[in-house]
Amino acid sequence: MLAWTYAKITKRPNLMVFRIFVHLAAVLPLAHLLWDTWRGNLTVNPLQDWTFRTGDWALRLLVASLACTPLASVFGFKQAITVRRALGLYGFGYALLHFFIFVGVDYRFAFDLIWDDLATKRYILVGLAALLILIPLAITSTRGWMKRLGRRWKTLHKLTYLAVPLAVIHYIWLVKADLRDPLLYASIVTLLLILRLPVLRTQISQFRQRLSGKFLH
Amino acid sequence: MKIPSSEITPEHIYHARPQSRRRFLQTAGLVAGGALLSACAPSYVEPSPTPIKPEKPVTAGQTDELGDAITGYDAITNYNNFYEFTTDKQAVARLSAGFVAEPWKVQVGGLVNNPKTFDLDELRKITPVERIYRMRCVEAWSMVIPWSGLTLNRLLKLVDPKSEAKYVRFETLLDPTRLPGQRDRSFPWPYVEGLRLDEAMHDLTILATGIYGKPLLPQNGAPIRLVVPWKYGFKSIKSITKIELVADEPVSLWMKSGPSEYGFYSNVNPDVSHPRWSQSSERRIGEVIRRRTLMFNGYADQVASLYAGMDLRKNY
Numbered sequence: 460m461l462a463w464t465y466a467k468i469t470k471r472p473n474l475m476v477f478r479i480f481v482h483l484a485a486v487l488p489l490a491h492l493l494w495d496t497w498r499g500n501l502t503v504n505p506l507q508d509w510t511f512r513t514g515d516w517a518l519r520l521l522v523a524s525l526a527c528t529p530l531a532s533v534f535g536f537k538q539a540i541t542v543r544r545a546l547g548l549y550g551f552g553y554a555l556l557h558f559f560i561f562v563g564v565d566y567r568f569a570f571d572l573i574w575d576d577l578a579t580k581r582y583i584l585v586g587l588a589a590l591l592i593l594i595p596l597a598i599t600s601t602r603g604w605m606k607r608l609g610r611r612w613k614t615l616h617k618l619t620y621l622a623v624p625l626a627v628i629h630y631i632w633l634v635k636a637d638l639r640d641p642l643l644y645a646s647i648v649t650l651l652l653i654l655r656l657p658v659l660r661t662q663i664s665q666f667r668q669r670l671s672g673k674f675l676h
Numbered sequence: 677m678k679i680p681s682s683e684i685t686p687e688h689i690y691h692a693r694p695q696s697r698r699r700f701l702q703t704a705g706l707v708a709g710g711a712l713l714s715a716c717a718p719s720y721v722e723p724s725p726t727p728i729k730p731e732k733p734v735t736a737g738q739t740d741e742l743g744d745a746i747t748g749y750d751a752i753t754n755y756n757n758f759y760e761f762t763t764d765k766q767a768v769a770r771l772s773a774g775f776v777a778e779p780w781k782v783q784v785g786g787l788v789n790n791p792k793t794f795d796l797d798e799l800r801k802i803t804p805v806e807r808i809y810r811m812r813c814v815e816a817w818s819m820v821i822p823w824s825g826l827t828l829n830r831l832l833k834l835v836d837p838k839s840e841a842k843y844v845r846f847e848t849l850l851d852p853t854r855l856p857g858q859r860d861r862s863f864p865w866p867y868v869e870g871l872r873l874d875e876a877m878h879d880l881t882i883l884a885t886g887i888y889g890k891p892l893l894p895q896n897g898a899p900i901r902l903v904v905p906w907k908y909g910f911k912s913i914k915s916i917t918k919i920e921l922v923a924d925e926p927v928s929l930w931m932k933s934g935p936s937e938y939g940f941y942s943n944v945n946p947d948v949s950h951p952r953w954s955q956s957s958e959r960r961i962g963e964v965i966r967r968r969t970l971m972f973n974g975y976a977d978q979v980a981s982l983y984a985g986m987d988l989r990k991n992y
Contacts, residue, residue, distance in 0.1 A: 502766050503751040503961045504817055567965060572957050579949035633952055635815070636862070636933075637763045 474538055481542040485549040488516045489556075506565050513557040518630060520550035521623050522647055529654035533663045544600055547619070551597045554590050554626075582632035589625035592618050620655075623648055740808045740820050742974055744960070747819035749888050751961050756895040757813065758914060759863065760848065760855035772894035775854060777915070780899045784831065786920035787841035792834065796899055799885065802826040802834070807882055809905035811912070812944045812973045816953040819961050823903055825884035829877045831919070837873065841921035844876040845869075846902055849917045863933055869913040870926030870940065871904065874982055880905055880975060883916070906975040908942045939992040943983070944973035948992050 492512050495501050501508040524546035530539035566573050576583050596616055598604070605612050627648050630641040653659060738746050756768040761775075778796060785791035805827055812818040832844070850866035852858040858865045875881060884903045885892055892898040897914025904911050910930055930938035937951060946956040946969040957966040972979050983991070 503748075503755045504959065506959065506964070507817075565959075565966065566957075569957075569966070572954065572966070575949075575956050576954050580951060580954075582952065635952060636759065 474541060477538050478542055478545075482545065485520055485546065488512065489553070506560070509560045510557060510565065513553050513560060514630075517550050517553035517557050518623075518626050518644060520546050520553060521619075521626060522644065522651070524550055525619065525623055525648065525651045529651055529660075533654055533660055533667070535664070535667065548597060548600060551593045554593060558587075558590055582629050585625045585632065586629035589622045589629060592622040592625070596622070620652060624652075738808065738822065740810060742810075744810065744820050745962075746808060746822050747961050752819060752821055752887060753893050753895060755961065757815075757909065758857075758895055758897070759860075760857040760865075760867065760915070761895070762857055768895045769893075771856070775894035775898065777892075777894060777898035780917075782900060782916055782919060784835045784919045786845070786922050787838040788921050789836040789838060790834070794831075796885075799826065799831070799883070799900060802830050805882060807880075807903070807905075809880075809903060810973050811903075811905065811909050812958060812969065814908040814910055814938075814942070814950060814953060814955075816955065816958045816969075817961055818958045818973075822888055823882060823884040824886035824889060825882045825900070825903070827879055828881045828883050828902070829879065831883060832876060832921075835921075837921045840923050842873055843922050843925055844871045844873060845918075845920040845922050845926035846871075846913045846916050847918035847920075848913055849915050855915075864929055867913055867929045868926060869902065869911055869928045870922075871911075872925075872982075873921075875904070875979075878979065878982065880978055906944055906972040906979045908944055910938075911942050941983075941988070941991050943979075943988065943992075944969060945971060945988055945992070947971075948989055 492509065496505065496509075524543055527539040527543035527546065530536040562568060562573060577587070596618060599608060599612065599615060608615065627641065627644045630644060631638065634641050654663070740746070754769045755765050757765055758768045758772065761768045761771040780796050781793050782799065783791075783793045803826060804824060806822065806824050808820060808822045810818055811821050828844075846869045848867035849855060850858065852865075871881070882903045883900055884897075885900050887893075887896055892901065894915075897912075897916075900916055901914040902912045902916065911928075925940055928938070928940065930942075931940060944955075949955060956969055958969045959966055970976070
């Protein structure tokens with residue numbers, strides 16, 4: 460695996476730079492959060508900061524992962540495919556952290572209180588649903604599972620199209636007043652899903668090819 | 677997580693303060709009852725006006741009547757919900773820094789015999805009080821704040837409510853040039869809040885003009901705001917310019933923008949859920965572990981009788 464990656468990278472240094480950039484971009488928010496915590500830069504409600512910031516980045520990275528396929532198939536940015544899995548896994552990682560901060564740090568595993576919230580707050584229910592859906596996807600994200608599942612792997616991983624919208628609904632439902640951010644996510648995700656429609660995909664990529672054709676001649 | 681030593685209550689205070697506070701609150705309940713009976717009495721003459729001055733300087737380590745330490749001044753003045761400036765709690769202090777709160781007038785009218793517009797000096801002459809209250813935000817965080825100000829019943833008695841007056845309606849300054857958040861059209865400005873007359877006359881209900889013995893800063897609702905400690909924080913309307921006695925239940929800004937989430941009463945109630953935040957527990961600012969939310973924010977002994985026979989699930 461390592462050897463394979465290494466071979467691929469040495470052949471294409473630009474791809475390596477791109478991938479390193481993506482990995483750094485995905486890890487930096489966590490480093491930043493830890494730095495702010497250590498330096499006391501958080502608000503007087505630091506647990507809420509942890510919850511919000513890990514949640515924000517989980518969603519951002521999941522959306523970024525969802526953007527890879529259309530970037531490659533519609534817009535011809537083929538390198539995007541090489542970071543799709545990593546972005547999805549990072550997104551899942553932040554989501555898991557977000558979940559454990561809520562259950563373990565914020566509520567200190569006080570399951571009576573957590574149960575209360577789960578039963579009365581629809582945003583918690585959809586958030587949990589999104590996380591649960593992501594678990595089998597994270598587990599089967601390895602090459603081995605890909606081979607083992609064959610064609611079913613692709614079908615299974617279409618669950619992302621359910622998990623990410625659920626995460627966006629989770630955000631919409633928890634916001635008190637200013638819906639601009641969650642609705643921005645909602646429109647981006649909608650766009651990313653629409654771009655997967657076969658009709659649209661072929662239309663746009665044909666249009667793009669014709670356009671680049673014009674410039675070539 | 678570090679809790680500054682100033683947040684920890686010294687043992688002698690922990691043991692000494694609660695008793696006297698509790699006794700005070702018990703008498704406060706009696707006084708409030710008396711105030712209610714005299715609410716419709718002929719105009720009230722304010723005795724010996726004294727300027728606002730804290731009896732003793734407020735110091736970190738003081739506690740409320742339950743023994744909870746007061747929240748640090750920095751936290752109180754840097755973590756604010758004041759949508760007239762911004763929805764970002766941390767940015768309110770910065771964005772409100774240039775807000776000029778003087779001169780200021782509070783128009784008190786409606787169904788009253790002596791409508792009157794008060795300036796700040798006149799309000800300061802009304803018998804000052806000092807209160808340490810828990811403030812429970814609907815977002816499930818809370819603080820303990822040492823307020824100074826005047827009881828609302830004193831002010832209302834000066835204007836002499838008519839017998840038709842059943843509610844009090846409050847309004848925040850409407851001025852998008854000074855309160856830039858009011859340019860955001862997603863809210864029906866100005867901020868409006870309301871109380872039933874008996875809630876308004878209750879001795880726990882105050883108009884605050886100071887925190888920690890200092891005049892209110894803009895982010896905390898300068899120069900004068902309501903404080904109703906047994907209700908969620910948003911009921912405690914800031915920067916008030918208008919107080920009106922009315923016959924019908926006022927419709928608050930939050931009732932207008934989210935009728936299914938925000939009712940008129942908005943009493944702190946751990947048993948009535950909110951779609952966004954847990955109301956059964958809360959985080960006290962400065963503490964890590966959640967604490968259980970108390971019925972009426974811990975003021976049940978003083979205020980539960982106001983709601984006797986009411987279904988608090990319906991009247992949320």
